[in-house]
Amino acid sequence: MSDIVLDWADGQPVSRRFGDVYFSRDGGLAETRHVFLDGNRLSARFAALPEHAVFTIGETGFGTGLNFLAAWQLFETTAPARCRLHFVSTEIDPLSATELASALALWPELRPWAQPLLAQYGALPPAWHRFQFRGGRIVLTLLVGDARETLPRLDARVDAWFLDGFSPARNPELWSDALFRAMSQASRDGTTVATYSSAGAVRRGLEAAGFRMDKIAGFGRKREMLRGTFVSTARGGSVAPWLRRPAPLASRPRTAIVIGAGLAGTAAAASLARRGVDVTLVEREDHVAAGASGNPQGMLYINPSAHGTVLTQLLLGGLGFTLRELAAHLPDDATAWSRCGVLALAHDAEEALRQQALAALGWPTGFSRVVDRAEAGALAGVPLPTGGLFYDGGWVHPPALCAALARIASTCDPRTARWRWSATTVSGMCAPRTARRCAPIWSSSRRPVTRGRWARRRRCH
Numbered sequence: 001m002s003d004i005v006l007d008w009a010d011g012q013p014v015s016r017r018f019g020d021v022y023f024s025r026d027g028g029l030a031e032t033r034h035v036f037l038d039g040n041r042l043s044a045r046f047a048a049l050p051e052h053a054v055f056t057i058g059e060t061g062f063g064t065g066l067n068f069l070a071a072w073q074l075f076e077t078t079a080p081a082r083c084r085l086h087f088v089s090t091e092i093d094p095l096s097a098t099e100l101a102s103a104l105a106l107w108p109e110l111r112p113w114a115q116p117l118l119a120q121y122g123a124l125p126p127a128w129h130r131f132q133f134r135g136g137r138i139v140l141t142l143l144v145g146d147a148r149e150t151l152p153r154l155d156a157r158v159d160a161w162f163l164d165g166f167s168p169a170r171n172p173e174l175w176s177d178a179l180f181r182a183m184s185q186a187s188r189d190g191t192t193v194a195t196y197s198s199a200g201a202v203r204r205g206l207e208a209a210g211f212r213m214d215k216i217a218g219f220g221r222k223r224e225m226l227r228g229t230f231v232s233t234a235r236g237g238s239v240a241p242w243l244r245r246p247a248p249l250a251s252r253p254r255t256a257i258v259i260g261a262g263l264a265g266t267a268a269a270a271s272l273a274r275r276g277v278d279v280t281l282v283e284r285e286d287h288v289a290a291g292a293s294g295n296p297q298g299m300l301y302i303n304p305s306a307h308g309t310v311l312t313q314l315l316l317g318g319l320g321f322t323l324r325e326l327a328a329h330l331p332d333d334a335t336a337w338s339r340c341g342v343l344a345l346a347h348d349a350e351e352a353l354r355q356q357a358l359a360a361l362g363w364p365t366g367f368s369r370v371v372d373r374a375e376a377g378a379l380a381g382v383p384l385p386t387g388g389l390f391y392d393g394g395w396v397h398p399p400a401l402c403a404a405l406a407r408i409a410s411t412c413d414p415r416t417a418r419w420r421w422s423a424t425t426v427s428g429m430c431a432p433r434t435a436r437r438c439a440p441i442w443s444s445s446r447r448p449v450t451r452g453r454w455a456r457r458r459r460c461h
């Protein structure tokens with residue numbers, strides 16, 4: 001991976017690795033709408049979604065995020081209000097934040113959608129990164145790595161595929177049977193696919209994987225493109241029972257009870273609420289973070305392996321997600337949290353070797369970089385015996401994070417002998433009737449970290 005992914009030619013972004021353009025010179029946004037949105041009939045399918053449905057799009061090649069933003073824009077203008085969009089994309093060379101901003105500046109019409117993406121986007125090491133927008137209604141899962149490795153591990157039910165890697169002529173490795181098989185594993189009857197390519201090998205590969213393909217008129221100078229629909233009986237071979245996806249739940253749960261308002265409980269409650277579930281958060285004490293999460297300062301750091309382990313990918317994805325949650329919900333004011341970075345010193349020969357191996361992975365420097373002894377000392381504010389690795393991260397006051405997560409909504413239930421909050425929306429608003437009857441629970445002796453509305457049970461009657 002490198003910090004610089006793009007070159008610019010005639011005002012258009014071009015990939016350094018593949019030497020190909022990211023979108024048609026005839027008009028990238030119009031091409032996206034023709035090939036991917038219309039090719040998958042998304043306007044009509046979004047409009048016909050039942051209440052609370054989740055529509056999942058899978059993509060090869062996130063690039064500048066143009067397809068994502070165009071799909072999001074269409075979803076917001078056509079889908080019923082309580083439906084959600086999950087966009088799963090893959091990217092081997094994620095753009096830097098600066099490159100993404102320059103590329104998306106080409107589409108002023110998409111500014112209202114590009115801004116929230118840019119506000120969250122940062123240096124992305126190889127991992128699965130989740131972004132949430134519009135209170136969780138729009139979710140982006142970005143699988144950073146080679147799609148041929150990441151997609152076969154994806155456990156999802158995709159409704160529509162955008163096949164948008166660089167052209168098969170420039171990037172033949174991507175358009176492989178392995179990729180088409182992975183797509184078929186994550187498809188169901190009726191899943192659609194669209195691609196600007198009309199190459200015979202692509203058509204044959206997709207057909208062998210179970211897609212019934214058609215050629216239709218392409219965009220701009222491209223005479224033809226492909227689109228298709230997945231039919232499970234057309235898939236070659238059979239899937240062993242233990243590899244089959246479980247059938248989807250007939251109905252999604254509408255309510256849930258979460259016990260314990262520590263980091264685990266409040267994060268679970270927030271996550272469920274974002275999925276439209278009415279959550280009741282039950283805590284035995286009279287405040288959040290009454291257990292281990294009550295410690296005043298938690299470091300936001302990871303101890304990665306240089307061997308690309310699944311655990312390391314999980315840690316990288318989790319750290320990024322946590323930092324985005326914190327940036328969205330708490331002020332970085334050195335009271336609630338601070339993104340001051342974390343310095344890992346090369347304190348002995350073994351650690352120095354480990355750090356060399358990590359540095360050789362070439363992760364984006366905005367995420368981790370080697371610092372010498374002088375810079376390490378300057379960062380830490382004290383003289384140090386050695387340099388090391390400087391990571392994105394910092395520290396958080398965990399009770400502030402618990403409060404922020406639980407603040408999505410709060411009510412108190414006079415029928416219970418215990419503290420009880422109910423998180424019903426993502427917006428953090430308390431039901432007005434309850435809000436009048438509830439008072440903040442933090443006493444002045446505590447750090448001023450909660451800004452939510454909290455309920456003291458004895459006032460609720």
Ligand SMILES: Cc1cc2nc3c(=O)[nH]c(=O)nc-3n(C[C@H](O)[C@H](O)[C@H](O)COP(=O)(O)OP(=O)(O)OC[C@H]3O[C@@H](n4cnc5c(N)ncnc54)[C@H](O)[C@@H]3O)c2cc1C
Pocket residue numbers: 259260261262263264265282283284285288289290291292293294295297298299300398
């Ligand atoms: C001193 C200290 C320093 C730490 N430093 C770090 C760090 O630097 N970085 C890091 O990542 N992690 C750190 N940790 C670990 C981290 O804080 C914990 O892993 C995390 O807070 C655990 O959260 P939890 O929600 O699982 O548990 P808890 O925070 O313990 O939450 C459990 C909650 O459930 C409630 N409960 C229990 N039983 C019931 C019941 N029957 N009914 C209702 N409610 C109930 C409890 O009152 C409590 O509020 C540290 C922990 C400590 C103690």
Ligand SMILES: C[S@@+](CC[C@H](N)C(=O)[O-])C[C@H]1O[C@@H](n2cnc3c(N)ncnc32)[C@H](O)[C@@H]1O
Pocket residue numbers: 015021022023060061062063064065066067068090091092093145146147148164165166171174
């Ligand atoms: C044509 S561009 C995609 C444009 C993008 N969809 C957009 O909206 O801007 C192709 C993208 O596929 C990515 N790519 C190419 N090969 C890949 C692979 N093997 N795995 C993951 N991504 C790959 C490239 O880095 C590039 O970003």
